[in-house]
Amino acid sequence: MPEVKDLAAVVEAVLAVAGEPVTLDALLAAAGEGVEHSLVEAAVEFVQRRHEQEGSGIQVEHVAGGWLFATRPEHEGALREYLGFRSRARLSQAALETLAIVAYRQPITLPEINFLRGVNSAGVARTLVERKLIVVAGRKQVVGTPLLYRTSKEFLVHFGLSDLSALPTPEEAEQVAGEGASEP
Numbered sequence: 001m002p003e004v005k006d007l008a009a010v011v012e013a014v015l016a017v018a019g020e021p022v023t024l025d026a027l028l029a030a031a032g033e034g035v036e037h038s039l040v041e042a043a044v045e046f047v048q049r050r051h052e053q054e055g056s057g058i059q060v061e062h063v064a065g066g067w068l069f070a071t072r073p074e075h076e077g078a079l080r081e082y083l084g085f086r087s088r089a090r091l092s093q094a095a096l097e098t099l100a101i102v103a104y105r106q107p108i109t110l111p112e113i114n115f116l117r118g119v120n121s122a123g124v125a126r127t128l129v130e131r132k133l134i135v136v137a138g139r140k141q142v143v144g145t146p147l148l149y150r151t152s153k154e155f156l157v158h159f160g161l162s163d164l165s166a167l168p169t170p171e172e173a174e175q176v177a178g179e180g181a182s183e184p
């Protein structure tokens with residue numbers, strides 16, 4: 001049976017090569033037979049703590065049901081400079097509104113989104129699907145059988161959420177939005 005420190009090296013190696021969040025099951029498979037969930041979780045925590053204590057530019061984030069290596073937010077400017085990015089591809093206000101509606105009301109149809117926003121959101125929804133932030137989740141069993149939309153795993157990764165329960169409540173979101181409006 002490996003020790004936490006030895007298993008931490010395996011976890012770190014897997015996270016280093018993974019391009020997406022790595023689930024506990026995937027880490028268990030990489031660890032080999034006979035390794036318990038609790039040992040793998042302890043190894044992940046060990047890696048997280050070590051990177052935190054050493055002041056590493058890398059952190060271990062729990063997003064979209066798994067773990068991944070991510071750069072620390074305070075190094076964003078240096079990374080943009082190094083990579084040559086001038087500006088970050090941001091979401092428009094319409095896209096953010098539509099995403100919020102989908103996130104809090106999913107699964108939801110385009111006509112329902114249009115009603116809530118008060119404008120036609122077909123183009124915005126198409127863009128969000130192309131960016132893989134929302135996905136088609138089937139069809140609603142009503143006249144016309146419109147498509148149902150829900151948020152995707154990419155949505156969770158993009159916003160750094162472990163799951164949808166990590167979203168702020170509508171009251172919390174409104175309070176934050178109200179605070180931002182009063183700033184100069």
